[in-house]
Amino acid sequence: MELEKGSSFTQIPWQIYRPNAILQELYSGDYKLDESDNTYIKYYEINDKKAKGVSCFVPLETPHNVPSERLNGPEIPYYFLPEGSYLSEGLALIYTHRMKLRFPSGDQGGLHFVIAPTKRMKKEQYEQTVKELDWQLCTIKVSAEMDELISRDDDLEGVEDFRMNELYWLMEIWHAQATNAMDRLHANDIHTWISLDKPSFQDLILHEARAYIVFSILARMNSSIPVTHVTELMYLGDILGELDAFEWKK
Template structure:
């Protein structure tokens, strides 16, 4: 695992790869990008395409056992996994993006590797979603339901975080996690972002240098802002960060909002 580099591709799943609600959750806006020339289809990534700006379905490889999933009280939550050495069909590829460090209640920490399952040939959004669901997903029994109605944080998390935009981002992730977030992969990414800020004390430029984390942040903030009512201060923080990200990456807001799909997870 030490030899992993961003954008590394695999035709076989190298290690047991997990996804929360893999068989119940439809595609999220961050999971694909529509082809601007023909929006009946999504963008795809053959071998010759660089790893920059690739979109795909999020998966993680837990480095600790049992691994935690961010459940809330009385939720029925399923985690699924693909076994190591699972052969992917030719239309899908497994791509490494970054290492995650996640904090859960009772001082439980989870290290994980984040990957995308991305399309390699032209297909519709519906075909892509079905291709992912058709993989040989197994029910994961090696998980702990870490009840996390509140994000794990500590008084010293923001000590020595000198860039106020990163303080804003930490506060926003905390606020939305505790008040608005109802998608499990959103929660997992929020835990990743706040833990990353607390442990590495990054500047905003460090976020900009991590395109996938930036993309996840942009998607979450834009969607939360569109679907919830927030106070003026929260709105100001949201658009401060969204504006910075949009200036650098030129992402199209409509890609995130027009095709928003709600969480279809069965509730207990």
């Protein structure tokens, strides 16, 4: 299944999933404030390749709900929008990139989308509009429930840019401490992408969707790391400084 980046839909083309969709509050990476009036959020043209919005995904392999002894703890409530259902006025589903995920049952792919605002609205209105979509409860089990990310001895062989080694390690830390299930899926994707594709830091910069996700995660991580964790803070500083130069805040 191949899609062009920025492909957009108002009718759901495939069954699409989001963890904790009905209760999940917005995070800073889920929206941008309107620079002219920060009581409103930025909205986008329906085919804007740089649109920001809440994350959701389409698993590509089946079965994608194989239980494992590595999945434990309270089950994450997952929801899906049925194929053929429509988004509310003022929302669009926009494709960003293909995810690479590792599960105890094997490697899997997924299509990552954002549900982006296409009309002027306040943050609270956008959040409520997303929550009130036709979400259906399901029992999918995904890597968000894993105790830790899957690592292999050769994961970093061929990864020549040390900043990507730093990012690989930071994603393991973030996955362990994150409380947001979608954040853990993003950590899985970045971690697996580094392991399989051996990208350089320049590859990350050029991959706008992943670069934005990394910046959003690390900015939140940076605010919560104790000052005594010198190595983590140094790694965060290395990567955030580079990304900040490319204005990912904007």
